[in-house]
Amino acid sequence: MGHPRLAVDGVIVIDGRLVTVVRGQPPFEGMHALPGGGVELGEAVEAAVAREVLEETGLRVAVERLVGVYSEPSRDPRGHTVSIAYALRVIGGALRAGSDASAVDLVDPNRLPPMAFDHAQIVSDFLAGRPRLR
Amino acid sequence: MGHPRLAVDGVIVIDGRLVTVVRGQPPFEGMHALPGGGVELGEAVEAAVAREVLEETGLRVAVERLVGVYSEPSRDPRGHTVSIAYALRVIGGALRAGSDASAVDLVDPNRLPPMAFDHAQIVSDFLAGRPRLR
Numbered sequence: 001m002g003h004p005r006l007a008v009d010g011v012i013v014i015d016g017r018l019v020t021v022v023r024g025q026p027p028f029e030g031m032h033a034l035p036g037g038g039v040e041l042g043e044a045v046e047a048a049v050a051r052e053v054l055e056e057t058g059l060r061v062a063v064e065r066l067v068g069v070y071s072e073p074s075r076d077p078r079g080h081t082v083s084i085a086y087a088l089r090v091i092g093g094a095l096r097a098g099s100d101a102s103a104v105d106l107v108d109p110n111r112l113p114p115m116a117f118d119h120a121q122i123v124s125d126f127l128a129g130r131p132r133l134r
Numbered sequence: 135m136g137h138p139r140l141a142v143d144g145v146i147v148i149d150g151r152l153v154t155v156v157r158g159q160p161p162f163e164g165m166h167a168l169p170g171g172g173v174e175l176g177e178a179v180e181a182a183v184a185r186e187v188l189e190e191t192g193l194r195v196a197v198e199r200l201v202g203v204y205s206e207p208s209r210d211p212r213g214h215t216v217s218i219a220y221a222l223r224v225i226g227g228a229l230r231a232g233s234d235a236s237a238v239d240l241v242d243p244n245r246l247p248p249m250a251f252d253h254a255q256i257v258s259d260f261l262a263g264r265p266r267l268r
Contacts, residue, residue: 002175006140006216041136041214045205066203069218071179080175082140084203084218 004071004080008049009036009119010088011067011126012059017106018123019095020115021056024102027077028116032105034123036083049086057104060092067126075118085122138205138214142183143170143253144222145201145260146193151240152257153229154249155190158236161211162250166239168257170217183220191238194226201260209252219256 011034012019020032037052039045046063053061067085075081097104107113109127112120145168146153154166171186173179180197187195201219209215231238241247243261246254 004140004173004175004177006138039138039205039216041138042207043138043205044207045203045216066200069179069200069203071173071177073176073178082173082179 004073004082006039006045007036007076007081007083008039008045008052009034009070009083009085009122010049010053010061011085011123012053012057012061012088012090013109014090014095014106016108018109018112019057019059020105020107020113021097022103022105023116030102031116032107032113032119033116034085034119036085038081045084046086049084049088053088054093054098056098058093058096058098059090061088062091063087064089067122070118070122072118083117083122085126087126138207138216140173140179141170141210141215141217142173142179142186143168143204143217143219143256144183144187144195145219145257146187146191146195146222146224147243148224148229148240150242152243152246153191153193154239154241154247155231156237156239157250164236165250166241166247166253167250168219168253170219172215179218180220183218183222187222188227188232190232192227192230192232193224195222196225197221198223201256204252204256206252217251217256219260221260
């Protein structure tokens with residue numbers, strides 16, 4: 001029996017605007033998404049989300065709080081991937097698109113564009129201010 | 135590059151006593167631990183923790199809240215395993231040892247016996263009442 005993959009996603013709000021990446025590859029190519037990606041072997045999840053956000057947005061971040069754990073088996077069409085979502089605060093860097101994303105975009109978290117995966121749910125849970133329980 | 139395994143652990147308090155299992159196999163054989171285990175492909179994490187707790191303790195449980203995410207690469211000597219810990223409430227069943235555990239034991243959560251893995255930290259975070267951040 002296989003095992004689910006583990007990923008992390010980051011919620012970053014700067015002056016009331018949510019930091020998103022516009023996906024440069026399938027699935028959900030061209031759609032907005034939270035910055036994030038897979039956790040590597042030997043890497044703590046807090047380090048993984050900081051690494052992915054830096055790679056994709058140019059921002060250096062620290063973990064502020066846990067938003068929730070997202071594990072519906074169908075949430076990623078590539079296969080079962082469990083994502084741990086964190087609210088992050090910016091501690092350095094400068095916003096720019098990284099190699100994995102075609103663009104970064106600041107959006108209104110209360111009026112989201114169509115979002116990849118279940119990222120609209122993650123933002124909704126972030127705005128509600130508490131970890132999500134099913 | 136490999137990926138970390140994903141596990142779940144459950145914190146259950148009944149009449150002020152913490153439900154633990156006494157491990158029947160290495161690592162940490164003979165030590166107390168929280169009930170829990172690996173997440174299977176196609177299984178949501180909330181379902182995984184309920185399944186593992188039922189298997190190991192006989193208790194039917196529902197998720198009350200997220201305690202934290204534990205991902206230090208060295209926390210499990212068998213290899214990098216990220217565990218998601220939930221506080222659970224009992225909704226049925228009856229306490230009995232399951233196949234994976236040699237015994238179940240109710241302990242004082244404020245005066246823990248030596249615990250396997252980082253489970254003493256999980257209980258401490260549970261008692262503090264908020265998700266742990268490093």
